[in-house]
Amino acid sequence: MKFEAVTIKDIAKALGLSTSTVSRALRDSYEISPETKKLVLEYAEKINYQPNPIALSLKERKSHTIGVIVGEIANNFFSQIINGIESVAKEKGYNVIISQSHESFDKESSNLQYLTSRSIDGLLVSVSAETLNFDNLNEIHKRGMPIVFFDRIVDEIKTHKVIVDNFTGAYNATKHLIEMGYRNIAHLCNASILSIAKERLAGYLTALKDHGIMEDDTMIKYCKHGGMIAQEIEEALNELWKNKRRPDAIFASSDKLTIGCLRILKKKNISFPKDMGLIGFSNGDLTDLLDPPLSVVRQPAFEMGQLATQMLLQLIESKYPITNHETRVLSTELIIRNSTTIQVEKILK
Amino acid sequence: MKFEAVTIKDIAKALGLSTSTVSRALRDSYEISPETKKLVLEYAEKINYQPNPIALSLKERKSHTIGVIVGEIANNFFSQIINGIESVAKEKGYNVIISQSHESFDKESSNLQYLTSRSIDGLLVSVSAETLNFDNLNEIHKRGMPIVFFDRIVDEIKTHKVIVDNFTGAYNATKHLIEMGYRNIAHLCNASILSIAKERLAGYLTALKDHGIMEDDTMIKYCKHGGMIAQEIEEALNELWKNKRRPDAIFASSDKLTIGCLRILKKKNISFPKDMGLIGFSNGDLTDLLDPPLSVVRQPAFEMGQLATQMLLQLIESKYPITNHETRVLSTELIIRNSTTIQVEKILK
DNA sequence: TTGTATGCGTTATCAG
């Protein structure tokens, strides 16, 4: 026995009407007699009729489904974003298909292929750290697929985008370290091709400059896998330790990198903020319980997911092409957790 | 310009064939001449033909979509499960629609309603902490919808289930606390109606009994919202503090409850394990970095998602009704994190 | 081996 749904046909047969009449009763308000309409609606209600969305999709050539490409579901930042995406999508009657790039360009490409083959109505994309080539994305965009980029955007493709104010977030994080007395602040960041990496780097550099601290390339380490491979963070830090100018603080510019840093510091028995200052972008939920608690830059992930989805649905549902492609910028939040001031002042000269 | 896909018709027209011939070339190997087949396949490849999954769904009366009901996406335990679900589903060509109950029975019911109306082929369910009434679930199960329960199962409904060995996990966690010297071990658990809560409670009680410690109802506190509402944990702990028999340790039986406990202890300035022993079920990723690190019971969430999905697809794809409804039990992992032994020995009499 | 016709569930169009 298969799960069988009630169809319009069943109603028509039961009521001795034609399918078109039933359909009209269920949709229209005019062009149908009140009695018939009432009859149909009551019966439909009674047997719990649900229109078959697949048949509707075929007819309307709309799947009411949007595709999402993220790095990893099991990552606080992304799962919060997905939460936001789902909340808006569901409210508007859309389904969401999620796929993960795991920061690999190949996986991202095959996901793209998979999603477009599933006849989705639109696409939410945060590109992988490996993605240098945007031909695939560009092609499906040119073929008319609505796309909204979030977080890791692609400048070359003209469409709506949602990002956080990475520059200011990084600026304030760095500024905070400086105000705490650190002067040799290293920066651990994602693959330099990523938009977020560039913007955060710029914020970091500007903060240094504004406080009269010399920029120093040896203090900047790129993790091209975004910290997916734990080892790369350790190698980056090892290189930093070996610098002539040894860092006294680290600004880590993603969740994975921040947690990775914490792990390595622990492993090497380096305590922050006494031996080493630390601040990072993080949306995880235990940073405040560390001892000492870690100050972080928190991103409005849920809101980003919501906003990106709203923009995508606008693209999907608008009858006319949208010309003014907005880039919406959300504020980050610098969460300063103290109990550390005393130790830090020792470091101050 | 809308995103238009190539159809079998386009190929037929371009090649001067009928749609059925093209369809056969794309599916069958027999009943078609090798030349025609080659011609069609090459052309299809060239113009990047992708069969329309919606049309297929309508024809086969199969959506190739499974529904999932979890508590919250943005929860490490569930996001890891979803990761496992997605990995298997995608490999087998299925989509996944996720919906969240937020531990509310009403939301769960409306999600159930929504999912079944989306013509899904099967359902993966972890019931909410509020779900006392299984009529809805039972009804759609009886109507032939394949269902697999995971984690929070429903005994009354006969179908495949995947759980972890909650009893042993709780037993070992409690035993560990006992071995550390604690004798007044409180238990913070989910709504008592949940299968996982019952099993974990049983493990806890048996461990106490096996070590000659008297069972004591005042040491057991239920959080009926599963810790979704931070306040309920605080209230539970406050009641515990007021006990005549004051607890010297807590066994928290979920991720949320464990983290909630950590927060309250911190807030009250009670340090573990010196002032209060603590162990909990947790799949979060910073518990090892706390100072001191927290020992936890870790659940194989990813594997649970994979296994549940495999079982569901088996139900969906089997032609004959499956009679032996398995309940697969996965092992939990007790992760003991030391650096705490010294302090604890002080507590030992 | 290939083409024609039909149906999956629904709605839009046309005829009555």
Added chain:
DNA sequence: CTGATAACGCATACAA
């Protein structure tokens, strides 16, 4: 106001 018919894209029973 209502009923018959075609169409969305595909696969298949049947006819050729």
